Amino acid sequence: MNEWRTIDSAPRDGTWIIIWDGTSVHQASYSERWHGWFDTYGLYEDPWEGNKSHPTHWMPLPAPPDARARTK
16 A cells, blocks of 8 residues: 655656645646646646645555456
8 A cells, every 4th residue: 555755755747646735635747837736627736826725745546457357
């Protein structure tokens, strides 16, 4: 099982990960262009707006289920 890591160690190369903001979990990736985290709905953390949530921890996405297990 993966352990939560502090957000300062999260990948900043566009890799999709799981983030935690203190109240909820999101799937997100970091955009160097916009200097912020994006979830599946758009810009999640906006560095220029103070009212957005800021992630504190992250972990890698789990591996997808094995295709053979779904056919049984």
